[in-house]
Amino acid sequence: MISRIAAIASAVFLDAIRRKVVWVVLLFSAVLAVAIPALPSYGAGVAxxxxxxxxxxLVYAALVAVTLALAANRVPGEIERRTIYNVLARGVPRWEYLVGTWVGIVMTVGIVGLLFAVVxxxxxxxxxxxxxxxxxxGVFAIWLEAGVLAAFCMAVASVAGAxxxxxxxxxxxxxxxARAGLFAPDTLGWKLYPSLDTFNIITPVAHGSGVSAGYLGLAVLVFAAWSGILLLISSAVFARRDL
Amino acid sequence: MKAQPADPSSGIPKIGPAIRIEGARKLYRGGHLAVSDVSLLVDQGTVHGLLGPNGAGKTTTLKMLLGLVAPTEGTFEILGQPAGPAMSRRLGFLPEQPYFPPLLTASQVMMFYGRLAGMDTAAIRERTSVLLSQVGLEGRGADLVSSFSRGLMQRLGIAQALVSSPELLILDEPASGLDPVGQRDIRNLILAQRELGITVLLSSHQLSEVEAVCDEVTILDSGRVAQRGAIDTLLNITGQNSVTARSSADQLPEKIASIVGDVVVGSGTWVFSIPAHDSRRVVDVLDDDQEWELVSIQPKRESLEDYFSHLVSTRAEGQVSR
Known part of the structure; x- marks a missing residue:
């Protein structure tokens, strides 16, 4: 099982990492990063x-763009081109195909995020x-959110087109x-609302000294829960689909 | 290489069919009945052709067997076990018009499918080298799939189907998009698999290809089995023999002229058909006649193309009259 998921993930990664869109987004973002110090609104002491x-x-925009570019058409494209037939006809359970594809996309987005962080x-x-x-x-938290977004793409792609x-x-x-705009903190609505705000640590990273390891651990748990539920839903739906 | 039922006294377990489909039916959402009742039996070690006009239900039947489409009804067995992921790992599959991730190289494609089949890296590399050579892709392993023509993609598709040395090979239009040399290569490759004892289920529109390599065929029409059997049995025209003879004469001997039909003459070679029960008489007449030399006499065969066209048109007329 693990070897099949790893095989699918590495094939998705090898294919994705050669896509121009990944490098164009990375290059564009890097150029913008170099240009940030030239922004006119800089004030002394807060630069x-x-x-x-x-x-x-910029990392957030870049990783969301790359995730959508890689994940939105991955499954629909494989169905349309019938590359999926070769995989599933080899006895690969559909959930393994979805999870392997998701892992490959998350790996690619992770590499892009890491490169951008280095820049x-x-x-x-x-x-x-x-x-x-x-x-x-900050890049790590954004990468986790991109992973959840990729899982959401898998879930929708199991029934719909790109x-x-x-x-x-x-x-x-x-x-x-949208939670902050809809509910006051610590209300029931606030607690129950499906929010990805856990991954938004831009303010403490930009203006403070970052977040604790415990908080990052919590973010990983939230990522695992979101991704697990979304992949479970997509697997259940995709298992019943005629290809 | 056909598997035979073992002698019960020998203690060897009886080998079942490679594929058994019973009462397959597929009703898609929206009410389209793609397959209404298909049963199929493919013996181990044989090459079995699955034929039918467009919309006959061939692809849907294969998809149900491979788990790509959920059957509405029916029993599906592969190598004696219920069809499912575990059994699918023992087969190789070539879909119609195969396509692979364009930014992978041919070797990476082979590595991918080999790993899906649970092979180790060294074994995949060794097998890749042999198979790419066999399908005419020697030296193209490092090329991106996006640089491949349709024919090269088809060759790569056949190589990936064989990478895990499957016991059963399912090929959907394997010669599609190939030039005549490529078609011949694939034909030889299929025959080589049979020599190795591998069962091949071949879905094809190229009837000459099916006729050349298949032991048995199943013909589907309108979601049902229209005909099935050994190629030789289906194509032999009962009661007719085909005679080939050489002669410089400009007409047939008078004694047999009245019983001969379908005469074709070219460069001194005569080919004609006769009633089978008159064969002895014809042989005697030609032997006695100095102007004639008998070359061969054999049961008359229809081409698969003629047989198929006749069968499908007859069924269509039957449906219209009903």
Whole structure:
């Protein structure tokens, strides 16, 4: 089971890492990162904090774009081109196919996030003479959220095409970040609302000293719960689908 | 290489069919009945052709067997066990118009499918080298799939189907998109698999290909089995023999002229059909006639193409009249 999932994940990774869109997004984001210090709104004393905030915002946009580019059409495209037939006809259970594909996408997004973090930390050091390693915390949290988004794409893609997956994914991000505007903190609605705000640590990373290891552990648990539920739903739905 | 039922006294377990499908039926959501009643038996070690016009239910039947489509009804067995993931791992499959991730190389594609089959890396590399050579892709292992033509993709598809040395091979239109040399290569490859004892289920529109390699065929039409049997049995025309003879004469001997039909003459070679029960008489007449040399006399065969066309059109007429 593990070897089949690993085989699918590595094939998805090898295919994804050669896609131009991944490198174009990374290059574009890196160029913007280099340009951040030139922003006119810089004030004395907050330059580094603004740099970190804008850098993390860029990472977020880049990883969401890469995740959607890789995940939205992965399953629908494989069904349309029939590459999925060869995989499933070899006795690969459908849930293994979905999980393997998801792992491959998450790996690719992770590499892109890591490369961007290296660029951002490097630019920060050259510009301000400070190693901003707390950026790694922010990139890690964003990567976890991208993983949840990829799992959501898998779930929708098990019944719909690429366009529906893309639209639904954007709506998903919007809804899961709308809690603060809908409920007051610590109300029942606040507690029950399906939110991805756990992964939003841009403020403590940009303006403070980052978050604790315990908080990152909690973020990993939230990631595992979200991804697990979404992959479970997608597997259950996909198992019944005629291909 | 056909598997025979073992002698009960020998203690060897009886080998079942490679594929057994009983009462397969598929009603899609929306009410489209793709397969209404298909039963199929493929003996081990044989090459079995699955034929039928477009929409006959061939692909849906294969998809149900492979678990790609959920059957509405029916029993599906592979190598004597209920069809499912565990049994599917013992077969190789080539879908119609195969396609692979375009940004993988041919070797990476082989590695991928080998790993899915549970093979170790060294074994996959060794097998890849042999198979790419066999299908005419020697030296192309490092090339991206996106650079492959349709024919090369087809060859790669056949190589990946064979990577795990399957006991059963299911090929959907294997010669599609190939040039004549490629078609011949694939035909030889299929025959080589049979020599190795591998069972092949071949779905094809290329009737000459089916006729050349298949031991048995099942013909589907409108979601049902229209005909099945050994190729030789289906194509032999009962009661007719085909005679080939050489002669410089410009007409047939008078004694047999009245019983001869379907005469074709070219470059001094005569081919004609006769009633089987008159064969002795025809042989005697040609032997006695100095102008004639008998080359061969054998049961007359229809081409699979003629047989198929006749069968399908007859069934269509039957449906119209009903």
């Amino acid at each position: 580094q904090a603004v740099y970190r905030e804008v850098a993390l915002a 951002a930390i490097g630019v920060g050091f050259v510009t301000y003479g400070a190693w901003m390693f707390t950026l790694l915390q 366009v529906v997956v893309s639209v639904a994914s954007v709506a998903f991000l919007f809804v899961t970040h």
